[in-house]
Amino acid sequence: MLIHFTQQLRKLRAADKLCGKVVWITGASSGIGEELAYQLAKTGASLILSARRENELHRVKQNCIEQSRLQEKDILVLPLDLTARGSHEAITKTAIEHFGKIDILLNNGGRSQRSLCLETDLDVYQALMELNYLGTVSLVKCVLPHLVERKRGQIVTISSVAGLAGVPLASGYSASKHALQGFFNSLRSELADFPEITISSVCPGPVQSQIIKNAFTGDAVNSDADQSHKMSTSRCVSLILVGMANNVKEMWISEQPFLLFSYMWQYTPTWAWWITDLFGKRRVKNFKAGMVCVQLNSRFSPCKKF
Numbered sequence: 001m002l003i004h005f006t007q008q009l010r011k012l013r014a015a016d017k018l019c020g021k022v023v024w025i026t027g028a029s030s031g032i033g034e035e036l037a038y039q040l041a042k043t044g045a046s047l048i049l050s051a052r053r054e055n056e057l058h059r060v061k062q063n064c065i066e067q068s069r070l071q072e073k074d075i076l077v078l079p080l081d082l083t084a085r086g087s088h089e090a091i092t093k094t095a096i097e098h099f100g101k102i103d104i105l106l107n108n109g110g111r112s113q114r115s116l117c118l119e120t121d122l123d124v125y126q127a128l129m130e131l132n133y134l135g136t137v138s139l140v141k142c143v144l145p146h147l148v149e150r151k152r153g154q155i156v157t158i159s160s161v162a163g164l165a166g167v168p169l170a171s172g173y174s175a176s177k178h179a180l181q182g183f184f185n186s187l188r189s190e191l192a193d194f195p196e197i198t199i200s201s202v203c204p205g206p207v208q209s210q211i212i213k214n215a216f217t218g219d220a221v222n223s224d225a226d227q228s229h230k231m232s233t234s235r236c237v238s239l240i241l242v243g244m245a246n247n248v249k250e251m252w253i254s255e256q257p258f259l260l261f262s263y264m265w266q267y268t269p270t271w272a273w274w275i276t277d278l279f280g281k282r283r284v285k286n287f288k289a290g291m292v293c294v295q296l297n298s299r300f301s302p303c304k305k306f
């Protein structure tokens with residue numbers, strides 16, 4: 001009862017702090033990004049919704065209006081391809097002009113991977129870096145001058161537990177998230193003269209979403225698999241908002257035993273390597289058992305739009 005009351009209080013405080021902010025969300029058309037849009041709308045934040053599929057963004061916008069007090073004018077649909085870096089400057093200009101400011105850039109758009117290194121084209125590694133790492137850095141470089149000029153703001157990036165730890169079958173994905181961790185940890189210190197600009201990294205464990213269905217080489221792997229062992233999208237997002245509102249620099253958000261795993265990688269890496277090998281072997285074995293299916297399907301679709 002007391003815990004429930006404290007949780008509600010934290011949520012209320014988060015809502016107070018986020019009300020009236022202008023938040024730009026990338027990857028807002030599904031999964032965590034879509035849920036971020038709904039929960040932020042309820043706090044009273046104005047939203048800029050970006051991803052590639054404009055029709056999906058309009059659906060999310062309509063749902064936000066139905067679920068909150070926001071009106072048509074409070075939400076801008078702004079299609080964006082994170083890999084089309086040449087377009088980012090002009091799109092950022094449009095975003096800033098629309099509301100007159102951006103308070104929070106929420107880097108959420110990204111894509112995962114399910115494949116063995118030995119079976120994976122180098123193109124897949126390049127595509128993961130282009131999207132998860134360079135696409136995010138490019139947008140940050142467009143928005144950052146605006147935050148520095150105003151001497152305030154927040155950049156929140158949905159990294160992953162795979163940005164802290166190694167994950168078998170996701171070597172390229174994990175590398176792209178490690179790259180983000182290194183980038184933002186360095187940027188945070190470069191901005192030490194701007195105490196009101198916060199850099200926050202979010203490291204979720206498994207969360208219910210479309211991520212496996214949309215993963216590189218994931219065409220036939222568990223796309224409709226049971227996700228009940230994963231954290232619900234709404235729980236993950238409500239914890240992200242509490243962290244955002246309190247300027248938390250790094251958030252580890254997972255159900256057990258995945259949360260314990262993050263602690264092990266941080267504090268007892270030798271044990272973490274041992275356990276990763278143990279579970280990794282089983283994961284690889286299960287993956288190989290499903291290989292026939294994968295080989296019958298297109299295994300690499302970097303341009304698939306979802």
Ligand SMILES: NC(=O)c1ccc[n+]([C@@H]2O[C@H](COP(=O)([O-])OP(=O)(O)OC[C@H]3O[C@@H](n4cnc5c(N)ncnc54)[C@H](O)[C@@H]3O)[C@@H](O)[C@H]2O)c1
Pocket residue numbers: 026027028029030031032033050051052053080081082083108109110111112131158159160161203204205206207208209210211212214306
């Ligand atoms: N679901 C998880 O278990 C989990 C765990 C840790 C981290 N994450 C991270 O959370 C973020 C959101 O993933 P999700 O789980 O909601 O998956 P998802 O597939 O449901 O959503 C991904 C979003 O990114 C967008 N996107 C993909 N390519 C894009 C591009 N080129 N340009 C613009 N937008 C693009 C998609 O349209 C979609 O809106 C990702 O960065 C992912 O790495 C997810």
